[in-house]
Amino acid sequence: MADTPQVIVRDDPSGKKKATARRGMMRMLCGLLVMLSVPAVWLFPIVMSSISTARAANQYYPNVEIYDQTSSFGAINGQSLQSELGQVPFKQPVKLVVLSTDTVPTGNFNEAVLNYARSSHKEWLSASGNKWADGLVILAVSPSYRKVGTYFGEDTKVSSSKQDKIQEAAKDDFRAGRWSAGMVEAAKEAAHYVPDANGNSTYDGELPPGPAWFVSFLGLVTVWKGFKLRRESRRNLRQAREHWENVQADHNRAERAFALIGDSGKYHDELELRYTEYEANFRIAQEKWAEIGTPRFWEYFSAVLKDKTDTLLSLTSSMDSTDDTVFSASEFFNLGSGWVDAWMKEIGPVIEDLTALGELVTSVSKEMGTPDAMRGQEEILRWIVDQQALIVQLKDQIGQGAVTPVNALETLDRIANETRNWVKGVVVASLKADTTKLGQERYEKWETMQDKSDGAATVGYKGSYRLNGTLHTYDPASTIRLNTQSAGVSADTLKSIAFGSYRMPGWESDTYIYQSMWYQQHTYNTAHTWTHSSDSSDGSYGSSGGGFSGSGSSSSF
Structure with a gap:
């Protein structure tokens, strides 16, 4: 059982929690009102696209091929990457090729993927050799060069703006080194945009210019940010609570373990500094838990609570790792x-x-x-x-x-x-x-x-x-x-x-x-690989492209 109970304060004598809740409520109400002023010219294509998508009864699961040249892909959600990708439905039959490679000698990722296809997989190319083969979707990544690319046959190709969205869907996971998860997110986004056999595609979401668009967009962003704050604050509290329960359970043991650390030479001062900070953070975390208490519904939509939960998660996570360090040090220096x-x-x-x-x-x-x-x-x-x-x-x-x-x-x-x-x-x-x-x-x-x-x-x-x-x-x-x-x-x-x-x-x-x-x-x-060119989306196939004009592009992450 935890030696120091979590303190929850339900009263709010200073009115700070009420003020935070009011901020969250006003954010959402104002955002909704502004967002609902969207002009009909925006709503009409979205509604028509939704109706068209709903009528599309056929779903096709892709034929998946994986070429992991960098040994980056692993299991995801308990399944192999190939199995996970095979469950992503497209609107027409496609061959989904997933490639990882760090062989990018010129720094042009499009050129590297094309050269790989020419040398090892000519079936990915059309009969003329100047396009990608029909029915093909290629998702490629270079972990070392931090590049992601998307390439399409003539019957599966999408606009450059949609390619950007497919690439963006993978980048958060790629930046965190979650290569398989990034490919799954990119595949889901590709399935959303690749047209059906009749060439009908999902509405791109490109909005008309003008003051009405701008105002409506601000409202949408405001509402989206409110829900994002709510999601992140709830996640922070859940993770912080898990760390805090571990820290409370280990607090007394960590104190005894630190006192028993034997001869640790020059590493003793480092351990002492970290343990001293651990104890100080323990008291600070108790105060933070008391200050946050049980958040009210509207508090979750406020940036104030998000900032507090960020701090709390950082504190508890650091302490959870620090007491593990103390336990390891005590065992190691005493040869336990x-x-x-x-x-x-x-x-x-x-x-x-x-x-x-x-x-x-x-x-x-x-x-x-x-x-x-x-x-x-x-x-x-x-x-x-x-x-x-x-x-x-x-x-x-x-x-x-x-x-x-x-x-x-x-x-x-x-x-x-x-x-x-x-x-x-x-x-x-x-x-x-x-x-x-x-x-x-x-x-x-x-x-x-x-x-x-x-x-x-x-x-x-x-x-x-x-x-x-x-x-x-x-x-x-x-x-x-x-x-x-x-x-x-x-x-x-x-x-x-x-x-x-x-x-x-x-x-x-x-x-x-x-x-x-x-x-x-x-x-x-x-x-x-740095050049004077922009790091934005690149559709060039480099000097060795030889007139190749297949649909595709790449970008950095």
Whole structure:
């Protein structure tokens, strides 16, 4: 049972909750009134499109083909991606092709998909070779180059604005690394817009210009934002409550575990700072719960409650990860029964960084193709294998007492720092090899991106790694060694002390906060393919297109 009960305040003597509820109510009422003023010229095509869609009785499930060149797709909702996509109904028979590839040598994703089709799947092309084949829908993604593309046969093609919407449907999931979920969302959006066998398509939602459209649109946005605030506030409270129940149940145990942490060397100060913040946040969270109490119905439509629940979720999530860190530290430094599990979690970020380095140097050396590049690749790959072997040996040495837990973590720090040196060397060598003006600009863009310390917000540790053929999962937020996803670390306040390494202001100078090398791989790919053209939707098939004019486009995420 929780040692500290959640406090719920139902009275509102200050009237703050009533004021918040009034704001929410006024938002929704005003938004509805404005939205209902929409002109008939907008309503008519929407109504007619809805009637047409309702009359369309036939549904066809696609023939799904998946080509996962980057090993990005996994199960979703307990089913394979192919099974999940096979349940998305279209309005005509289609072949739905899903492709992941990081082979984008020119930076033009449309060209890369076309070249892949020409080399490996000529059946995707029309008889003339200048269009995509009839009945074809291709959804493609490049995880490393952060590109998403959509391509259609002549009888399945949709307008560029609809292609944009299909691509946008996948981007939130793609940015979070949920590649399978993003493909499912894109497929659902494509099924919505791909026409039926007679060429009838769903209304595009393009509204007529003018003051009436603008006013009505503002009303719609206001109502939509109100429901979005409600949904997010309810989600925040649900997740915060789960974290809070865990924290309350573990609070006393965390206090005892921290007091029993043995010799932790230079890591003791970091743990103490995090635990001190944990205790302070515990009291703050109690106050926040009391302040929020039981929200009234209209409060959920107010941004005030959303801001409060954001803060509460951040607090409780951080505490939930921090007490896990304390438990792991106590087990590890005292070599308790759970020290092996703690060690397997600690090596997670290091193994992920080594994996990112291996992928980066392999890609760069293959592209450069010089003897020096190939020799450099061999040297780095051998070094990676040696470090992985050392990490495996360390576990045995800790168990035998030949190496202390502190020395083992210091060895991980050494490997992490050397990994960053290798990554920087590979990136700089590749970017500097291009001596043109564009190459110099790409190098400058990469340098500019190094000044941003919030990369973990977009590309962080995945929380999984393979070692000796076995897949391991862990929580990057609860490791003893600090990284940019650690509980209590704020990316906005970090100060760079080395390539891919930061520290918190006021902390000891030898306290490293490591940034994921997946982010550095992302910054390199972004800079390496950067051009003066816009990042907006691109329908060009590049210099090797050869007159190809099939329907399709791509965009960045």
